[in-house]
Amino acid sequence: MQISQTSFLTSSPELAACPESSLNEVAFIGRSNVGKSSLLNMLTNRKELAKTSSRPGKTELINYFTIPPKFGHLVDLPGYGYARKSKERREMFASLITEYISDREQLKHVFVLIDSMIPPQQIDLDFILWLADLGRPHSVLFTKSDRLKKGALQKNTDRFRETLGEHYNPLPQMVITSSKTGSGKSETLAIVREALNS
Numbered sequence: 234m235q236i237s238q239t240s241f242l243t244s245s246p247e248l249a250a251c252p253e254s255s256l257n258e259v260a261f262i263g264r265s266n267v268g269k270s271s272l273l274n275m276l277t278n279r280k281e282l283a284k285t286s287s288r289p290g291k292t293e294l295i296n297y298f299t300i301p302p303k304f305g306h307l308v309d310l311p312g313y314g315y316a317r318k319s320k321e322r323r324e325m326f327a328s329l330i331t332e333y334i335s336d337r338e339q340l341k342h343v344f345v346l347i348d349s350m351i352p353p354q355q356i357d358l359d360f361i362l363w364l365a366d367l368g369r370p371h372s373v374l375f376t377k378s379d380r381l382k383k384g385a386l387q388k389n390t391d392r393f394r395e396t397l398g399e400h401y402n403p404l405p406q407m408v409i410t411s412s413k414t415g416s417g418k419s420e421t422l423a424i425v426r427e428a429l430n431s
């Protein structure tokens with residue numbers, strides 16, 4: 234897996250237009266601005282492979298990146314639950330994501346990104362429980378860990394585990410990451426490798 238040679242393949246506005254390919258894929262999902270595109274860049278050692286922005290709602294399409302040599306695809310998804318988009322646009326993105334995750338056969342693993350700086354959010358908990366119900370393999374990546382002191386990071390991630398654990402047992406794998414420092418990179422790539430090889 235030559236992760237640092239990953240290149241952009243295509244963008245799709247809907248499931249029906251996603252590439253016809255026999256390669257396996259893993260997807261990155263989470264609320265707008267949680268750091269999906271930044272994490273994809275960190276994992277692939279590329280600064281601007283996936284477009285990032287401090288303004289939420291940057292990613293609006295299903296973006297495909299290919300890991301050579303024909304190893305598999307990384308998929309950057311639009312964020313869910315961005316309140317400042319119109320109701321119609323929010324619903325459009327929700328159905329795009331729901332359809333892609335429910336029906337995409339090549340999808341082997343979903344990384345749910347959770348902002349380590351904030352308390353547990355209902356929309357994230359609901360999303361993870363929905364994945365569990367669907368039987369889609371998934372794990373949690375806490376993002377932006379560089380922005381917190383160790384104690385606060387521990388407290389927030391513990392709280393998330395406890396809250397999710399009230400409905401979900403045993404908990405999915407969770408990795409603490411930072412796109413800025415690269416922490417969590419090797420653990421995340423190990424999950425990518427295993428999922429794409431499956």
Ligand SMILES: Nc1nc2c(ncn2[C@@H]2O[C@H](COP(=O)(O)OP(=O)(O)OP(=O)(O)O)[C@@H](O)[C@H]2O)c(=O)[nH]1
Nearest residue numbers: 265266267268269270271285286290291292312412
């Ligand atoms: N300090 C720090 N900032 C981060 C990290 N990850 C993302 N950011 C910042 O958070 C903002 C949003 O990052 P994106 O990667 O564009 O987030 P996204 O989830 O792709 O957002 P949408 O495409 O809008 O859904 C940017 O300003 C990033 O620089 C991180 O690990 N550490």
Ligand SMILES: [Mg+2]
Nearest residue numbers: 269270291292
């Ligand atoms: Mg993005």
